[in-house]
Amino acid sequence: IAAVNGYAMGGGLEFALACDIRVVEEQAQMALPEARVGLLPCAGGTQRLSWLVGEAWASKMILCNERITAATAEKIGLAQEVVPRGESLKRAVELAHQVAKQSPSSVTACKKLIRGARERAMNPQLPHERELFVDLFDTQDQVEGVQAFLEKREPEWKNA
CATH class of the missing domain: 3.90.226.10 (2-enoyl-CoA Hydratase; Chain A, domain 1)
Incomplete structure (x- = not known):
């Protein structure tokens, strides 16, 4: 920033x-x-x-x-x-x-896709976006993020 x-x-x-x-x-x-x-x-x-x-x-x-x-x-x-x-x-x-409150693994994936949009056409990037999205379901951060949301509390991120 x-x-x-x-x-x-x-x-x-x-x-x-x-x-x-x-x-x-x-x-x-x-x-x-x-x-x-x-x-x-x-x-x-x-x-x-x-x-x-x-x-x-x-x-x-x-x-x-x-x-x-x-x-x-x-x-x-x-x-x-x-x-x-x-x-x-x-x-x-x-x-x-504000960024630090987000899941580090999600921020990393988002930054990769945002920057990739500069270098690649959108259509080839869409499957990559879906792949990274699905990969996030294998992280502790995704489970913690949903649980924290349901419990109305701040998440405690584990992945970095």
């Missing part, structure tokens, strides 16, 4: 692009300005940005050296949340705690 609290330019934005979730403070600005100095975003920037925001916005940001605001980042899907100045780390930690 990335907490962006200022300028995320070049490698800084590429680092944030590699995260699952991006929380951006209202004053933050983001850009991939490498073409301005005869280079290109070489840490996945061209690929991840295109995947997240679409080819048109990626082209505008990279080819035109377009610097965007936090509001624009949220509007185009680059940021999931915009928070007030000084609140990004706090919110990122809150989200991390």
Whole structure:
């Protein structure tokens, strides 16, 4: 989970692009300005940005050296949340705690499938999704999760 609290330019934005979730403070600005100095975003920037925001916005940001605001980042899907100045780390930690309440084995499987969607067409991924879903029934976490739900309590995860 990335907490962006200022300028995320070049490698800084590429680092944030590699995260699952991006929380951006209202004053933050983001850009991939490498073409301005005869280079290109070489840490996945061209690929991840295109995947997240679409080819048109990626082209505008990279080819035109377009610097965007936090509001624009949220509007185009680059940021999931915009928070007030000084609140990004706090919110990122809150989200991390939310993730930590989930089954580690389920989170791992979900992340694998979400990332796989970038690299593979949907139809071949659907059987893999079903396979991972069925595999989760063989985990202690699945039994614990259902039991905790029925007992109206927080689960105690065992698998990691």
